[in-house]
Amino acid sequence: MANRLYEQGREAFARGQIDWVGATVRALLVDLADYTPNTAVGGDDNLDDIPAGARVATSAPLTGKTATGGVCDAADVTFTSVSGDVAEAIVLFVDSGTPSTSRLIAIIDTATGLPVTPDGNNIAVTWDNGANRIFRL
Numbered sequence: 001m002a003n004r005l006y007e008q009g010r011e012a013f014a015r016g017q018i019d020w021v022g023a024t025v026r027a028l029l030v031d032l033a034d035y036t037p038n039t040a041v042g043g044d045d046n047l048d049d050i051p052a053g054a055r056v057a058t059s060a061p062l063t064g065k066t067a068t069g070g071v072c073d074a075a076d077v078t079f080t081s082v083s084g085d086v087a088e089a090i091v092l093f094v095d096s097g098t099p100s101t102s103r104l105i106a107i108i109d110t111a112t113g114l115p116v117t118p119d120g121n122n123i124a125v126t127w128d129n130g131a132n133r134i135f136r137l
Helices: 007-015
Strands: 024-030 055-058 066-068 070-074 077-079 090-096 104-108 122-124
Touching: 007 104, 024 077
Parallel strands: none
Antiparallel strands: 024 055, 024 090, 066 070, 077 122, 090 104
16 A cells, blocks of 8 residues: 545535635544555545554644645644554545545555554654655645
């Protein structure tokens, strides 16, 4: 697998339904032993498509979000006091407050530090500072 956008998330950007800078976007540590991502058209679209048992930890809302030239970035994030299963991926989603309407945006599974084994301590995520930052539309 490789880092990629969920197709329904990409469509939501194209239709103006996701405002990266204005939306409440969170990061989710995910156990891929309990979740098989389907990012294709007609596949996973909302948070409720990720089984509760695969959701290891959820971040506070991302801050410092920017969108320049279709490149989306944000301040680095820290998951606090994380315990549970090994997390092999990070999923970004727009948090509507309801899993069935919280749109999935991207899944990152090839990054420094992944997989990560929670031990009750904080887990810091440093987003890529390369040309594509977190992701490019």
